[in-house]
Amino acid sequence: MNTDQERVDLQEILRKRVSLRLYAERPIKDEDKDLIIEAAMRVPTRLNEKDWEAMFASRAQGFNPSNTLGAKNFGQWMYARKTGSDYSAEMARSVRIAMENWRGNHMDKNEKQP
Secondary structure (H helix, E strand, C coil): CCCHHHHHHHHHHHHCCCCCCCCCCCCCCHHHHHHHHHHHHHCCCCCCHHHHHHHHHHHHHHCCCCCCCCCCCHHHHHHHHHHCCCHHHHHHHHHHHHHHHCCCCCCCCCCCCC
8 A cells, every 4th residue: 555545545445344134136237246256256265266156157057036946036045945945934934933922021042931
């Protein structure tokens, strides 16, 4: 880094870094996907270009938007493939059971359940 301003900019970028866990239900444009993959490949890692290509190729082969599992995205597809259960049906079942057992108190992981 040549200047103090460049150091400040880098520190600002690192401080504002975020990790998203909520995704839109729409496909990523191919050009955006290529930019994201290219940026990921520039990060220091033990993987080489061939490893990256193999990783994304197997993922692309596995998920087909017209799949018979009825998944809307890769996460739902993986869940259905692993469990054989519809994600929304399982989520509804889990919430129903949680609500049946909820007594209005905050849940404590150390609390003994009846």
